[in-house]
Amino acid sequence: MEQGWPYAVGLLAGAVVLALIVRASKKMDAPSEPALKTVPAAKVAVAPKAVDASADPASEAPVDAADPVDLATVSPVSLGERLKTGLSRTRGAFAGLGAVLQGDFTDELEEELEEILLTSDLGMQASTEVMARLRVRVERDGLKGDGIRDALKAVLLDIIAPCEAAFEPGPGTNVVMMVGINGAGKTTTLGKLAAQHKACGRSVTLAAGDTFRAAAVEQLKAWADRAGVPVIAQDTGADSASVIFDALASARAKDQDILLADTAGRLQNKDHLMDELSKVVRVLKKQDANAPHEVLLVLDAGTGQNAISQAELFTRAVGVTGIVLTKLDGTAKGGVAFAIALKFGLPIRYIGVGEGIEDLQAFSAQAFVDALFEPANA
Ligand SMILES: Nc1nc2c(ncn2[C@@H]2O[C@H](COP(=O)(O)OP(=O)(O)OP(=O)(O)O)[C@@H](O)[C@H]2O)c(=O)[nH]1
The missing domain is CATH 1.20.120.140 (SRP54, nucleotide-binding domain)
Structure with a gap:
């Protein structure tokens, strides 16, 4: 019996190591689950929108008029300053x-x-x-x-x-789908876009297509509240394609101008996850052959040259039509924008230079280059 102890301890240790390996590999396979993120306080407000009483109350987030903000208060001068400050590390x-x-x-x-x-x-x-x-x-x-x-x-x-080319919504409901790796800034960008479209007088619905990360739906609802727009959501674990399909049906029925669809973050080298994304596109086309009208690849500028491989593989899987380069404020690697431009020539629709709504800026090539060449202490 006593002689058996070393074997028992060895077996137990082996089992623990095995369990840890299996868990780690599952984490790599599934869209990884980042820590719950706080939703940044909006510095920019948008007029709240009333909830359509005909909407399914179970699936639509209530619209809270308590947090009105005003996009018009952000002057072009301060946008320029924000850009310069945001690019200070690359600069x-x-x-x-x-x-x-x-x-x-x-x-x-x-x-x-x-x-x-x-x-x-x-x-x-x-x-x-x-x-x-x-x-x-x-x-x-x-x-x-x-x-x-x-x-x-x-x-x-x-x-x-x-690469400077704005997205011009056409007639009908325009589906804008956000794709990218985990934590690139898809949900945040979507929230900022909702507020900005709304401020331009467009009607907007959000689709909570990130059904993997439990906190993602809540995060989206918070942005929806802030922008005063409805969000169509189902439970965590639901089929993302079906959520976005239903959301499109609802948005079309209500003549919405823009449907902003979130998706779960996924590593670009995981084929089955990329297939899942292609499925979303296929399913949407059953309802509208032109949907999605815009596939926005959200790239964290801090990932530097890895952004190139992300752009390659997401383009292959879902036909990216525009890029958002986020978190330029936190990195010295903003030069990757030029590498992306040379390699793909895709429009860079927006850049993110901070966490506030006004920190998502329409991309201006001249302003971007000018900001890089500003003296460091300007
Ligand atoms: N500093 C800074 N932070 C940003 C910017 N864009 C997004 N973030 C932050 O990045 C973090 C991740 O953003 P999310 O929008 O949750 O990322 P996601 O791509 O939806 O993440 P997954 O759902 O896990 O795939 C949040 O804390 C955001 O506030 C930016 O331009 N600058």
């Missing part, structure tokens, strides 16, 4: 330009410039392309010092300008 990488760009376009200067581009996470391919285009301009025009700086700015603007 830090470009801040060394002044010291570097003093004279001729020497080999050392080229190396230093390439280093700056890599530091801001343009990646090797985009950095090489930028340097090649810059070299052509410098040699053609015999540029030095500040001339080189201006040429670099022009090259970056050339690359990113084609």
Whole structure:
């Protein structure tokens, strides 16, 4: 009996390790479950909207008029300031330009410039392309010092300008579907968009298609309350495609302009989860062949070059039509926007430079590049 103890302890330890491995692999497979997040306090308000009495009370969140905010109070000046502040970390990488760009376009200067581009996470391919285009301009025009700086700015603007294209909703109910990896900022962006569309006078319904994360529906309802728009939701674990399909039927019946559909976060390399997303698109098309009218891939700028692989695989699975680059305020890797522009040429619809509603800004190429080249202490 006593001799059996070491075996028993060994067996028990083995079982515990095995259980931990199985649990970890399940977590990797399922859309991961981030910690419950707080919904940021809205600094921007939107006129609340009355709930349609015909709506199913069980499936629609009540609209709370207690938190009115006013988008009109955010002036263009403060938007520009927010952009500059939001990009301050990426701007830090470009801040060394002044010291570097003093004279001729020497080999050392080229190396230093390439280093700056890599530091801001343009990646090797985009950095090489930028340097090649810059070299052509410098040699053609015999540029030095500040001339080189201006040429670099022009090259970056050339690359990113084609990505500036706003989404123009067409007639009928426009389905805008949010996709992306866990925690990229889909739900938050959706909430901000709801308020912004509403402020533009559009009627908006939300679809709680993230049926995996229990807190996601609550998070969405809080945004819906704040924006004064209805949300169609089912229980956690429900089929996401069916929730979004029902939401579209409801939104169409009520002549809503925009249906904003949330989806669960998923790693781009998990084929079965990506298939699930393709299913949502297939199912929506049964109701409206043009739906979804917009598939917004939400990318956390902080993931840097991994954003490229996310864009590749989400585009393949669901045909991304626009990009939202979030959390630029928390990273020095904002240069990834240029890498995405060069590689995919997809419209960058919005950028996120903070947690407030007004921190989701329509993408302006000129403003973006200007903000990067502002002196660090501006
Ligand atoms: N600083 C900053 N935080 C942001 C921005 N966008 C989103 N966030 C925060 O990022 C966190 C994750 O956002 P969510 O909207 O919950 O992300 P999600 O993609 O819906 O997450 P899953 O449902 O798990 O896939 C939240 O705390 C947001 O407030 C941004 O532009 N800047």
